[in-house]
Amino acid sequence: MVDRPFAMQRTLVKDAHNATAPSDAILLQGWVRTRRDAKAFSFIELNDGSCLKGMQVIVDASLPDYANVARANTGASVEVHGKLVESKGAGQKWEVVATTFAVLGEADATYPLQKKGHTLEFLREIAHLRPRSNLFGAVFRVRSRLAYAVHQFFQERNFHYVHTPIITASDAEGAGDMFRVTTFDVANPPRTEDGKHVDDAKDFFGKKAFLTVSGQLEGEIFAHALSSIYTFGPTFRAENSNTSRHAAEFWMIEPEVAFCDLHGNMDLAEEFVKYLIRDAKEHCAADLEFFSKFVDKDLLARLDFVLEKPFVRCSYTEAVEILEKSGKTWEHPVAWGTNLQAEHERYLTEEHFKCPTTVYNYPRAIKAFYMRATDGCSPGRETVAAMDLLVPGIGEIIGGSQREERLEKLREGMALHHLDEKAYWWYLDLRRYGSVPHAGFGLGFERMLMFVTGVGNIRDVIPFARTPGTADF
């Protein structure tokens, strides 16, 4: 350990930059970003992650500790006692003149982060070091702030935070392929008496279990008691998706609101997205400026635009008409009753409306069983109260619906999707006892971060990405 000449409270670089007066005694701890040696002194840029900007530290060659400077290479951790003074150089208001300078942990020449730009692909391979880069420091500060803002948004509106289970035994949530959870010896699982099948009754939970793909169904239970709830937690999808906007493990926010219809749901989604953007602009201004400079030049203008304009709302049927009349040739044909493809969604939000767009009332046959059947549809044009919020550059960021609150209609939907009512007895009970109109949606937290930061790959807005074939760190 390093001898400390005097006990002192550490000052964060962020707070040092915001100082209103010089200080005779300040303690900084952090990591060296770069060092520039002059004959009589050295400049060291120290970053502690509290903000984007580092603090310039000056170590005079006459100091007894000056010998330590030679070991303070890029990446080393250091501890500096000194004076906060107004900088003589351009580029920063304050700088620290060291009185002591200690290296806590050296970093030799093999330290991979150089004083130059690195590709995102390379940085992904060193996910244990990339938070020390400007870009990833900024991304993860914004991530932290927005996670806080999510809670703030809902708590301010009297929503209650519900911890829905991560492990689920209902293998029919329907939102995608699921990861299996088991304590079996995979090579030699217990078998039924005839030896033909794996005996799931002998597994940990007495039946097959999986990682959750959505907390929605459990969320509905709590909305039927606490009125307005939200979940915010990890979600797992075992799909073999290899795109810049899919991960096998991601974080999802799922509000569920009793006494709410589709339009209230769309209002909430729009208000929520705008709230998060406003919060990031207010609390992460320097980081967003950095993204705007180095990641996406149009970022700040786009965020302002999104805040100012009401989102477009467009029914599925209208969307199909727009696409048919667009004069475009589509790789995937447009036809009422089929899903909108990425190229169609991009056209709507990026070219036609040039604005975040909520598409609602989708054909019943292509949507989930729990979505509310629209009343008064013409035959062959049955729809459900589903909605997708599409944003330029990313596509779908929110998916949601008003839920079917009528018992018989829900059973009808389950029959349509060939689902076993017995597996959903408790879900059906909600419609038997005090059923109410209710609605909710899921926001992909990482997709929101991509939108707010301009970062183009989901692997770069999550600390350690889990994608097909990759679960390092």
Add this chain to the structure above:
RNA sequence: UGCCCGGUAGCUCAGUGGCAGAGCAGGUGACUGUUAAUCACUUGGUCGCUGGUUCGAUCCCAGCCCGGGCAGCCA
């Protein structure tokens, strides 16, 4: 999972069927209230792996591995 592109120094890349290249990083020295400092010199290679064609393969061919983009699935 399908289609497309790529893998050469620590990083970013150029290159050729016949001795392996640059910039940056690293090292040494000089210079300097510097700002990814600057200048000079300099170390550094399993050319992804395996096999094939060839007198000779980093280069051509095949298979595999890894990375990326797009599509599907979705948030």
